[in-house]
Amino acid sequence: MSRVTLQTIADRVGVSRMTVSNAFSRPDQLSAQMRRTILEAAADLGYVGPDPSARALARGTTGAVGVLLTESLGTAFLDPIAAAFFGAVAEELAPTGTAVVLLPSISQGMVPARDIPMDGALVYGCAGDYPAVDWLVRRRLPLVFVDGDAVGDASSVHLDEREGARLGAQHLLDLGHRRITILTMNSTAPPGWAPDTRTAGSGYVGRERQTGWVETLEAAGVTPATMEVHDNVEPYVTQGARAVLAGPDRPTAVLCFSDLMAAAVVHAADELGLRVPEDVSVVGYDDSPLARRLRPALTTVHQDFAAKGKAAAGALTAAIARFRAGEPPIPEHHQIPVDLVVRESTAPPAHGGRSG
Template sequence: MTLQTIADRVGVSRMTVSNAFSRPDQLSAEMRRTILAAAADLGYVGPDPSARALARGTTGAVGVLLTESVGTAFLDPMAAAFFGAVAEELAPTGMAVVLLPSIGSEGMIPARDIPMDGALVYGCAGDYPAVDWLVKRRLPLVFIDGDPVDGASSVLLDERQGSRLGAQHLLDLGHRRIGILTMNPDAPPGWAPDAASVGSNFVARERQAGWVEALGEAGVTPVVMQVHDNVEPDVSEGARALLAGPDRPTAVLCFSDLMAAAVVHAAEDAGLRVPDDISVVGFDDSPLSRRLRPALTTVHQDFDAKGKAAAHALTSSIARFRAGDAPAPEQHRILVDLVVRDSTAPPPST
């Protein structure tokens, strides 16, 4: 079955049939419906995608590079919300989204081998081998929640401002014994008290800097507890360790809502009441923050705005690349705000 077969059936040229599949704007809606109906009747599904990609010089797909496996990423509600916004924004363009694990198997390196027109690099450190492959391919790239690369667009939250807002809220309530529960993937698995290193993770580094700066300006030195990753059981172990010391904090600033939930549960297990005995502040304003009891005070990030900004920056970069224009990197900074709910209150009287 060929395009010419359909052309003969409808009584048009082969180019007209080709346009019905590849350039529908060149035909009237009625003519395109007639051609597609004839193709369906003859059992023709359309031009070979690989051949069409070669002819167009485009694959019609964009990659999303993850820090972990695809399955692990979708256990993270923040990542899932971001991907949903990206997919919705790209839907009208007809571009497909290809999820790329950061590592391959059996000689397959997704970032090197999968055809794509550009890629979103989500939360990956710039020295990941997969990022290096994307850069070598000279693809249009947009970095989200990670250290951007020269010449590439980026979409970042105002992480420091968000963590400063949370710290200042606790200071305004009167807290002076404040703990921080955060992550450092460069640390050994498990948890470590009073860790000095902030590691290579961009988000963790920026959030901890904001907390330490705001508290330091008020003369407060926080107790920092780092966990290897923002997953169980690391977060629960870190939360219990943070609350177990003799100088237990009266408030805790957390890297994520998941960590904040772990602190709330650890406090309950220790016979402490939130917020009467201990206040807890999260980060992200995920659905978990609203399900938790008490409802969580947290820093809100706009996942929809972040996803749309990332998709727009990537499609713009791809369009410039196709036109042969020089790169024009875009830097988007997504603003954040503090949502005060029921998990924070003044410190208990001593």
């Protein structure tokens, strides 16, 4: 059987070769009916489409963007916040036909950030000195940094982290709490971890939230205790939560880096025979589905995942368009607003916040 080409399909349908090409590469140039007719003829002839490598070379674009992660792909999808963000980005890019490639920052042999063809990348929560980030920068790809400090003239997308922390801290102060502990991320890696396995929380996000909490509390004359954990996963969050509540100077309220940490505090309180919020109030961050499933339902800082994904995808699409046009980059810095959602995990302290 002879090889099926675009001309073969054009002859079958009775159109030009360019019209068939547009059906695969520029569908907006054809009516829906004409494109459907061409694709049906192609399928009948056993033609799956132009060679992706050749098409990318001819068009000067791969049709794909990368998302660089701080950790393994499996671990990333266990994080409901990361998964919600990925979903929002994918949904925003879907109408453009752009594929999304997830890039682990650590791998054996092949270095995805160096080796995989892509038109640009979102850098999700990675510090600028990650080796994988360095590869993306050296490739001169259009980049957008999400939840991290931007490098060079790249764009960025952040939550208003400091304001979110301020809202949580002020809420506890308004309830009358004065003995407050912050459960957050450690700025250093655990013993034996490689330098490039630091978590997102040790960078921009952790720094901004810590600043918002401490500034707000100290302005009210309250000096908080701080308990740091190495990572926002088990077993670290559970160990940290138990340590916060088991000591002799147990706080009446805990401000948590994430909803996952807040859930660990609620569970640790239950193990110790403490009631939430009667004995200890708990505030989370992110308003993940976990916050609504938890009992009592969690008071937390809400972030708009759809707005964050839309801003990130839009900034990257714009950066890629300028790059293709040979125009210099114009850094865009988007700050997504947050708000506090008050639920059942917070209440005034039983003893005025001054005794256990």
